[in-house]
Amino acid sequence: MFKNFMILSLLAFSSSLYAACSLEMSSGDLLKFNKRTLTIDSTCAKFTIYFKHEGEMAAKTFGHNVVIVETKNFDKVKSKIDMKLGEESGYLPDMSEIIAKTAIVGGGSDTSVTIDARNLSRDSEYMFFCSFPGHYGAMQGPVKII
Numbered sequence: 001m002f003k004n005f006m007i008l009s010l011l012a013f014s015s016s017l018y019a020a021c022s023l024e025m026s027s028g029d030l031l032k033f034n035k036r037t038l039t040i041d042s043t044c045a046k047f048t049i050y051f052k053h054e055g056e057m058a059a060k061t062f063g064h065n066v067v068i069v070e071t072k073n074f075d076k077v078k079s080k081i082d083m084k085l086g087e088e089s090g091y092l093p094d095m096s097e098i099i100a101k102t103a104i105v106g107g108g109s110d111t112s113v114t115i116d117a118r119n120l121s122r123d124s125e126y127m128f129f130c131s132f133p134g135h136y137g138a139m140q141g142p143v144k145i146i
């Protein structure tokens with residue numbers, strides 16, 4: 001009985017370990033992510049965010065990405081969003097405040113970014129948003145660190 005319990009809990013533990021070091025999210029032809037909140041496990045040396053654009057609009061006209069910052073830095077980072085900086089940069093300059101940033105993707109494309117989640121603190125507040133110009137107002141949410 002005890003042995004069976006041990007095996008079951010080991011299985012549960014390893015599958016949650018596997019699941020916990022990545023997350024999948026998507027968006028489409030609306031100003032919306034499919035998730036309201038992200039959860040990142042701060043024990044993961046490599047935490048990967050997989051992001052897919054499931055719509056049809058081109059990256060240049062209605063692309064999306066996922067950017068993570070400390071909530072206290074959001075105003076500063078969003079104020080630097082500039083169409084002139086181009087799609088490649090996510091319309092953002094290089095900034096130490098940017099913790100993670102995927103590429104901008106258009107309909108049918110996907111991308112990912114991997115970060116060392118051990119740098120994130122459970123005592124700080126984080127959020128995610130899309131840095132395509134004009135999108136962050138609707139495309140944002142909190143990131144929970146566990």
Ligand SMILES: [Cu+2]
Nearest residue numbers: 064130132135
């Ligand atoms: Cu967007």
